[in-house]
Amino acid sequence: MQYEGTVIRPPSEADSIILQVSLGCSHNKCTFCGAYKEKRFGIRRTSAIARDINFAAQHCRRQKTVFLVDGNVLALPHRFLVDLFATIRSKLPWVRRISLYAGCRDILSRSIEQLSELKKLGLGRIYMGLESGNDAVLDAVNKGVTGDDMVAAGRRVRAASIFLSVTCLLGLAGAEPDASRSHAEDTARVLNRMQPSQIAVLTLMLLDNTELGRMARQGKFILPGKSQLFKELRILVAGLSDCRSQLQANHASNYFQLDGRMPRDREKFLSIIDNALSGSICIKPEYLRAL
Numbered sequence: 556m557q558y559e560g561t562v563i564r565p566p567s568e569a570d571s572i573i574l575q576v577s578l579g580c581s582h583n584k585c586t587f588c589g590a591y592k593e594k595r596f597g598i599r600r601t602s603a604i605a606r607d608i609n610f611a612a613q614h615c616r617r618q619k620t621v622f623l624v625d626g627n628v629l630a631l632p633h634r635f636l637v638d639l640f641a642t643i644r645s646k647l648p649w650v651r652r653i654s655l656y657a658g659c660r661d662i663l664s665r666s667i668e669q670l671s672e673l674k675k676l677g678l679g680r681i682y683m684g685l686e687s688g689n690d691a692v693l694d695a696v697n698k699g700v701t702g703d704d705m706v707a708a709g710r711r712v713r714a715a716s717i718f719l720s721v722t723c724l725l726g727l728a729g730a731e732p733d734a735s736r737s738h739a740e741d742t743a744r745v746l747n748r749m750q751p752s753q754i755a756v757l758t759l760m761l762l763d764n765t766e767l768g769r770m771a772r773q774g775k776f777i778l779p780g781k782s783q784l785f786k787e788l789r790i791l792v793a794g795l796s797d798c799r800s801q802l803q804a805n806h807a808s809n810y811f812q813l814d815g816r817m818p819r820d821r822e823k824f825l826s827i828i829d830n831a832l833s834g835s836i837c838i839k840p841e842y843l844r845a846l
């Protein structure tokens with residue numbers, strides 16, 4: 556397989572065939588994100604996509620899932636995706652699930668019928684970046700949508716019976732305690748309304764090539780300390796009063812891991828977080844954290 560530029564994928568797609576069909580991100584304006592700064596959004600050359608599918612047909616027979624990159628593959632034209640999914644089904648018939656990243660606005664531009672059509676052709680999982688349920692935070696980081704938009708997009712994915720994995724980003728509101736609390740509380744509220752299949756918690760790491768990284772260097776954004784990040788996580792988990800989802804904090808950016816189901820494991824999660832706050836469990840050192 557050949558890739559153009561940096562390619563990223565969620566931890567749960569580690570064993571997937573990574574097939575690059577788009578370049579960059581259709582939004583590419585979030586102040587904390589440096590993933591696709593060097594790329595202009597568009598469809599990858601069809602000859603390059605066909606070459607990689609043929610390669611996978613010959614050499615990737617043991618991998619049962621396909622993950623489509625780059626960012627926001629759902630922004631590509633519907634007809635293109637229908638043809639692409641049909642090609643994957645015909646050339647890689649052993650593949651049982653296709654997954655992709657999708658932005659909130661790109662999901663909302665699709666009808667439930669269109670999403671259902673892709674589901675029938677193999678689309679089994681969509682990863683959407685919620686980051687925060689707090690409108691002030693979403694606005695400050697230039698996400699371009701509101702918490703209500705996120706709820707509508709998430710519900711649309713679930714209405715098409717597609718597994719929905721949603722990321723939340725600890726620390727995104729900065730170090731001011733009231734903002735940090737509102738970020739966590741509102742994120743829990745949005746998740747309770749959305750009912751995603753899976754919640755993936757990440758911890759903000761500042762990158763030099765991002766607007767937020769520049770703001771931090773100028774003293775205009777302050778990253779919360781570990782104790783505040785753990786409190787934020789505690790408020791978030793405690794606030795998921797109505798959520799029946801998997802919850803995972805197994806990304807390399809986190810200081811410790813959580814992995815289980817809500818509401819079944821809520822008390823266990825809170826106890827782990829309390830132990831992190833009191834210093835009685837091992838916390839990952841900074842040099843082992845990564846994006």
Ligand code: SF4
Pocket residue numbers: 580581582583584585588589590591626658684
């Ligand atoms: S966070 Fe997602 S939507 Fe925002 S710029 Fe990065 S890839 Fe695009």
